[in-house]
Amino acid sequence: GQQLNQSPQSMFIQEGEDVSMNCTSSSIFNTWLWYKQDPGEGPVLLIALYKAGELTSNGRLTAQFGITRKDSFLNISASIPSDVGIYFCAGLRAQKLVFGQGTRLTINP
Amino acid sequence: GAGVSQSPRYKVAKRGQDVALRCDPISGHVSLFWYQQALGQGPEFLTYFQNEAQLDKSGLPSDRFFAERPEGSVSTLKIQRTQQEDSAVYLCASSANRGGVQKLFFGSGTQLSVL
Numbered sequence: 001g002q003q004l005n006q007s008p009q010s011m012f013i014q015e016g017e018d019v020s021m022n023c024t025s026s027s028i029f030n031t032w033l034w035y036k037q038d039p040g041e042g043p044v045l046l047i048a049l050y051k052a053g054e055l056t057s058n059g060r061l062t063a064q065f066g067i068t069r070k071d072s073f074l075n076i077s078a079s080i081p082s083d084v085g086i087y088f089c090a091g092l093r094a095q096k097l098v099f100g101q102g103t104r105l106t107i108n109p
Numbered sequence: 110g111a112g113v114s115q116s117p118r119y120k121v122a123k124r125g126q127d128v129a130l131r132c133d134p135i136s137g138h139v140s141l142f143w144y145q146q147a148l149g150q151g152p153e154f155l156t157y158f159q160n161e162a163q164l165d166k167s168g169l170p171s172d173r174f175f176a177e178r179p180e181g182s183v184s185t186l187k188i189q190r191t192q193q194e195d196s197a198v199y200l201c202a203s204s205a206n207r208g209g210v211q212k213l214f215f216g217s218g219t220q221l222s223v224l
Contacts, residue, residue, distance in 0.1 A: 004151075040217060040218075041215075041217050041218075042113070042200050042202070042215025042216050042217055042218055043152065043200075043215050044215070045212075045213065088151050088152075090151075094165075095157055095164075095165065096154040096157070096165070096168070097142075097144075097152070097154065097213075098154070099151030099152050099153070100151050101149070101150050101151050102149075102150070102151050
């Protein structure tokens with residue numbers, strides 16, 4: 001079963017708002033990744049983090065690799081309609097990705 | 110092709126039927142992964158190939174599940190005697206690098222419904 005806990009499970013926000021979500025694990029990962037999945041599609045990589053404490057940005061997205069290596073955070077600034085979807089965190093262990101259960105983002109225009 | 114291609118897109122099977130799901134990875138990609146995604150959940154690892162070698166099959170839920178990649182390109186995931194709990198989206202992903210999950214490209218998946 002999955003070992004990563006994501007919160008919140010769902011978010012309903014207004015367009016233009018900032019979004020924060022996080023992911024925690026009971027065990028350490030040395031690489032954290034954040035994916036977005038649109039309906040009927042596979043996950044697409046947004047950001048990869050390789051070092052504890054690392055803060056990485058990709059456009060309006062910023063992600064952080066927690067110091068304890070057991071958590072990670074994703075922020076989206078100034079949300080737009082195309083940000084709608086499900087966001088997954090994933091930890092890498094022995095070539096395998098362990099995914100969280102996802103955060104579903106809904107945006108009201 | 111331009112991306113990872115999976116077929117069929119949808120499959121409905123009667124309980125007890127055998128099914129075969131196909132994955133065409135991006136040309137030249139060495140690594141190929143299969144994941145199972147239940148409704149409302151994140152993907153879960155099933156198995157991993159490097160070229161034609163199946164290096165990890167620890168995620169296959171039972172001996173009814175079998176995967177192959179005989180020529181190191183196209184892969185098939187076979188499920189024998191399907192059960193209702195096998196209903197899920199089966200995702201294939203490929204990478205140019207050996208074990209390179211950081212540059213992993215996912216297909217759109219095959220949605221399997223077992224009645």
